[in-house]
Amino acid sequence: DADVTQTPRNRITKTGKRIMLECSQTKGHDRMYWYRQDPGLGLRLIYYSFDVKDINKGEISDGYSVSRQAQAKFSLSLESAIPNQTALYFCAARATNTGELFFGEGSRLTVL
Amino acid sequence: QKEVEQNSGPLSVPEGAIASLNCTYSDRVSQSFFWYRQYSGKSPELIMSIYSNGDKEDGRFTAQLNKASQYVSLLIRDSQPSDSATYLCALTQPDFGNEKLTFGTGTRLTIIP
Numbered sequence: 001d002a003d004v005t006q007t008p009r010n011r012i013t014k015t016g017k018r019i020m021l022e023c024s025q026t027k028g029h030d031r032m033y034w035y036r037q038d039p040g041l042g043l044r045l046i047y048y049s050f051d052v053k054d055i056n057k058g059e060i061s062d063g064y065s066v067s068r069q070a071q072a073k074f075s076l077s078l079e080s081a082i083p084n085q086t087a088l089y090f091c092a093a094r095a096t097n098t099g100e101l102f103f104g105e106g107s108r109l110t111v112l
Numbered sequence: 113q114k115e116v117e118q119n120s121g122p123l124s125v126p127e128g129a130i131a132s133l134n135c136t137y138s139d140r141v142s143q144s145f146f147w148y149r150q151y152s153g154k155s156p157e158l159i160m161s162i163y164s165n166g167d168k169e170d171g172r173f174t175a176q177l178n179k180a181s182q183y184v185s186l187l188i189r190d191s192q193p194s195d196s197a198t199y200l201c202a203l204t205q206p207d208f209g210n211e212k213l214t215f216g217t218g219t220r221l222t223i224i225p
Contacts, residue, residue: 033213035215040120040217041217042200042215042216042217042218043156043200043215044215045212045213045214090155090156094213098161099144099146099161099204100146100158100161101146101148101156101158101202101213103155103156103157104155105154105155106154106155
């Protein structure tokens, strides 16, 4: 079983729709992250959380919101999706002792 | 200046040769450094971490860190076609009592059989 699981893996939606991407992890790591990846731009941090009820903005948080419902769950929402939010989204959990990031398999979102 | 800079490539290396990937960074207080490998369409996976100046070896991989010159590199010996991937450099920086993890844009490596 994957340590970090993302759903859905693929989603096509229309401009203006609300979208939620969900992430859960089985390793008990406190720190969780949401990144988006675009060709030529690498991984850019959207939001991160160091514990339940701890939410921090990353470099590109505008247009996104997150919820850390439990230690194991960290969801990303697009309240009103727009085409330039079309991207590959990764959730990750970070081991405190080694600093290693464990990534989910990614959620490919297309906004028409 | 970007916080983490990598040559985007593509970098082409013959099979069996040494592949050398480089990463420079701007913040002198960067603390921990990581190399991730990402195959096309897949998620990144950690291959090396390094925290202090010098070399760290793990099998065919060697990470080199020079904090004075603000660069970190990854050497892959005896390159194999399976090493063809994008390699992402990442580092941690203090951020107002927290710790920020920043990625470079990655270098695409192609091993030529």
